[in-house]
Amino acid sequence: MTDSLADFNAFRSRMNDLIAGKSNLTINRFFALDSRAYDAGALGTKTKEMLGLVASLVLRCDDCITYHVVRSAEEGATDEEIFEVFAVGLVVGGSIVIPHLRRAVARLEEVRASR
Amino acid sequence: MTDSLADFNAFRSRMNDLIAGKSNLTINRFFALDSRAYDAGALGTKTKEMLGLVASLVLRCDDCITYHVVRSAEEGATDEEIFEVFAVGLVVGGSIVIPHLRRAVARLEEVRASR
Amino acid sequence: MTDSLADFNAFRSRMNDLIAGKSNLTINRFFALDSRAYDAGALGTKTKEMLGLVASLVLRCDDCITYHVVRSAEEGATDEEIFEVFAVGLVVGGSIVIPHLRRAVARLEEVRASR
Amino acid sequence: MTDSLADFNAFRSRMNDLIAGKSNLTINRFFALDSRAYDAGALGTKTKEMLGLVASLVLRCDDCITYHVVRSAEEGATDEEIFEVFAVGLVVGGSIVIPHLRRAVARLEEVRASR
Amino acid sequence: MTDSLADFNAFRSRMNDLIAGKSNLTINRFFALDSRAYDAGALGTKTKEMLGLVASLVLRCDDCITYHVVRSAEEGATDEEIFEVFAVGLVVGGSIVIPHLRRAVARLEEVRASR
Amino acid sequence: MTDSLADFNAFRSRMNDLIAGKSNLTINRFFALDSRAYDAGALGTKTKEMLGLVASLVLRCDDCITYHVVRSAEEGATDEEIFEVFAVGLVVGGSIVIPHLRRAVARLEEVRASR
Numbered sequence: 186m187t188d189s190l191a192d193f194n195a196f197r198s199r200m201n202d203l204i205a206g207k208s209n210l211t212i213n214r215f216f217a218l219d220s221r222a223y224d225a226g227a228l229g230t231k232t233k234e235m236l237g238l239v240a241s242l243v244l245r246c247d248d249c250i251t252y253h254v255v256r257s258a259e260e261g262a263t264d265e266e267i268f269e270v271f272a273v274g275l276v277v278g279g280s281i282v283i284p285h286l287r288r289a290v291a292r293l294e295e296v297r298a299s300r
Numbered sequence: 301m302t303d304s305l306a307d308f309n310a311f312r313s314r315m316n317d318l319i320a321g322k323s324n325l326t327i328n329r330f331f332a333l334d335s336r337a338y339d340a341g342a343l344g345t346k347t348k349e350m351l352g353l354v355a356s357l358v359l360r361c362d363d364c365i366t367y368h369v370v371r372s373a374e375e376g377a378t379d380e381e382i383f384e385v386f387a388v389g390l391v392v393g394g395s396i397v398i399p400h401l402r403r404a405v406a407r408l409e410e411v412r413a414s415r
Numbered sequence: 416m417t418d419s420l421a422d423f424n425a426f427r428s429r430m431n432d433l434i435a436g437k438s439n440l441t442i443n444r445f446f447a448l449d450s451r452a453y454d455a456g457a458l459g460t461k462t463k464e465m466l467g468l469v470a471s472l473v474l475r476c477d478d479c480i481t482y483h484v485v486r487s488a489e490e491g492a493t494d495e496e497i498f499e500v501f502a503v504g505l506v507v508g509g510s511i512v513i514p515h516l517r518r519a520v521a522r523l524e525e526v527r528a529s530r
Numbered sequence: 531m532t533d534s535l536a537d538f539n540a541f542r543s544r545m546n547d548l549i550a551g552k553s554n555l556t557i558n559r560f561f562a563l564d565s566r567a568y569d570a571g572a573l574g575t576k577t578k579e580m581l582g583l584v585a586s587l588v589l590r591c592d593d594c595i596t597y598h599v600v601r602s603a604e605e606g607a608t609d610e611e612i613f614e615v616f617a618v619g620l621v622v623g624g625s626i627v628i629p630h631l632r633r634a635v636a637r638l639e640e641v642r643a644s645r
Numbered sequence: 646m647t648d649s650l651a652d653f654n655a656f657r658s659r660m661n662d663l664i665a666g667k668s669n670l671t672i673n674r675f676f677a678l679d680s681r682a683y684d685a686g687a688l689g690t691k692t693k694e695m696l697g698l699v700a701s702l703v704l705r706c707d708d709c710i711t712y713h714v715v716r717s718a719e720e721g722a723t724d725e726e727i728f729e730v731f732a733v734g735l736v737v738g739g740s741i742v743i744p745h746l747r748r749a750v751a752r753l754e755e756v757r758a759s760r
Numbered sequence: 761m762t763d764s765l766a767d768f769n770a771f772r773s774r775m776n777d778l779i780a781g782k783s784n785l786t787i788n789r790f791f792a793l794d795s796r797a798y799d800a801g802a803l804g805t806k807t808k809e810m811l812g813l814v815a816s817l818v819l820r821c822d823d824c825i826t827y828h829v830v831r832s833a834e835e836g837a838t839d840e841e842i843f844e845v846f847a848v849g850l851v852v853g854g855s856i857v858i859p860h861l862r863r864a865v866a867r868l869e870e871v872r873a874s875r
Binding site: 563564568571572573577578580581582594608610611613614615617618619622623 | 801803812814815838840843
Binding site for chain 2: 219226227233265272273
């Protein structure tokens with residue numbers, strides 16, 4: 186694990202501002218759409234964040250995993266629930282998911298320790 | 301859409317039997333593990349099937365999508381809920397998901413028509 | 416090659432209508448965003464369609480390739496230009512791109528024959 | 531399974547000729563490089579074909595799988611050996627590999643029946 | 646962002662030399678083919694570098710993105726043009742592209758600052 | 761290259777213990793299955809490790825590549841053999857494999873230096 190959660194958030198925030206400032210309409214609309222996609226509807230936000238987490242895990246996107254681990258925990262997902270999300274992702278995506286699972290678990294530890 | 305759901309199930313069942321008969325221990329254990337991964341635990345089966353569905357969608361595996369659309373519907377997921385799963389998969393996976401989304405929706409229509 | 420271009424377009428159009436009718440706001444906004452992403456800006460539409468084509472090729476999405484082959488040809492891309500897009504996609508994406516390249520070339524023949 | 535092995539080979543051969551005739555130097559050199567990559571060296575051709583097979587399986591490229599199943603069988607790989615290649619691919623790539631595994635096994639049956 | 650552009654280039658250069666020295670004919674020919682794939686033809690080099698950039702972005706290969714951001718800028722691509730390439734990649738590849746987009750923008754800043 | 765092989769192994773070992781301690785049955789069975797998948801059968805362990813290596817290379821999983829480079833070397837694979845595995849992976853997976861190939865070669869150097 187290279188960066189702490191604080192470093193991750195600082196870089197993320199700085200780059201999001203820089204990207205938004207470039208005024209590319211397609212990119213800015215995509216970011217708006219992305220942030221609304223997890224709002225509660227027929228499914229609650231916790232479920233949607235877990236959907237985002239398993240999708241990020243099988244696509245092996247560490248930063249996306251970090252984001253959805255943090256959000257799932259904020260929405261009240263327990264360790265048991267999050268590990269069941271991890272289990273589905275592992276079976277669907279295979280052993281190449283394992284390195285990302287290790288980093289996801291390290292992030293979850295960091296989230297739990299920071300409360 | 302090439303095959304009907306009945307054709308899909310017939311081919312799937314015939315090949316699963318053929319594979320099981322080859323007695324490769326790793327393969328047979330993986331199939332057993334796969335079928336148990338969606339059993340209810342801290343998360344219910346409906347939620348787990350929707351996790352499998354979004355993972356299949358972003359990985360763009362049509363047969364996997366078909367399987368989890370059928371199972372999600374069997375577990376009581378409504379069209380609204382399934383479309384919210386599709387929406388998360390579309391935002392996470394981008395426009396390359398769209399052709400698979402079209403086929404997923406056609407499958408869902410087929411499932412609803414066959415009740 | 417299973418479907419003709421006419422069949423492809425008919426299925427695409429029918430499913431797009433069905434999806435739009437479900438009124439999932441995230442999905443409908445994504446479709447709107449997708450259709451505007453290739454409008455001329457600092458780069459012309461022909462260049463953007465070729466960008467969409469190479470992205471579809473390396474991601475190995477046959478329906479997306481079909482769409483962007485048709486659109487690139489409509490925007491005036493020559494066979495030589497389209498094959499140079501294919502060449503970049505082949506080197507970046509490797510030999511797994513080849514089956515999709517074969518189908519892309521068959522589509523291009525179909526497009527040229529239908530003029 | 532849509533096409534027979536004979537249909538697959540006919541389409542493959544026709545499109546390869548069409549592509550070669552376009553005289554794109556990068557594409558033609560890539561095809562030459564691809565066909566030499568499996569020549570015997572420090573590793574024998576059978577081993578290299580099995581490497582190509584597992585790579586095609588985890589990347590979920592049905593046509594590539596068909597090609598390497600045929601070539602592995604021609605080089606003398608037994609069913610037991612090919613299923614061990616499949617097993618590694620399944621564990622590495624996860625359950626999304628299963629639909630491709632089913633089609634791979636159907637192809638292997640077709641190859642064995644055509645001898 | 647772990648490494649500076651200078652560190653990236655130094656590691657890249659050192660490993661390329663080491664790989665070339667191993668005299669694997671397939672690998673060395675692939676490297677030669679790769680470096681010629683962006684030469685001007687029916688399409689100019691700037692366009693080809695932008696094709697390489699969008700392909701690298703949707704395949705989420707940070708080092709490839711860095712290489713093509715540098716080369717696109719050297720060929721005269723403006724920030725507006727590069728952001729339109731990013732926009733196509735984002736819509737095609739979805740929100741999992743975002744972390745790579747952030748790093749791509751940081752690289753572009755580094756390139757612009759080093760002129 | 762961020763971490764040394766020793767750091768990689770320490771993090772890997774610590775996280776594996778932490779994951780095992782969570783007692784998620786699916787995850788723990790998957791880990792057991794993964795570790796048995798490379799046992800000698802109709803194919804020897806060296807061949808299976810090289811299959812795991814090429815699969816990891818085309819899927820661009822650096823940690824998986826590190827693991828299988830180490831294991832292939834332990835099973836007696838020579839540099840020439842490992843570079844032929846790399847060559848197949850490069851042709852199958854394309855130029856996006858190159859950054860992972862560079863890191864794989866750096867790992868191989870580290871393994872050879874540590875004997």
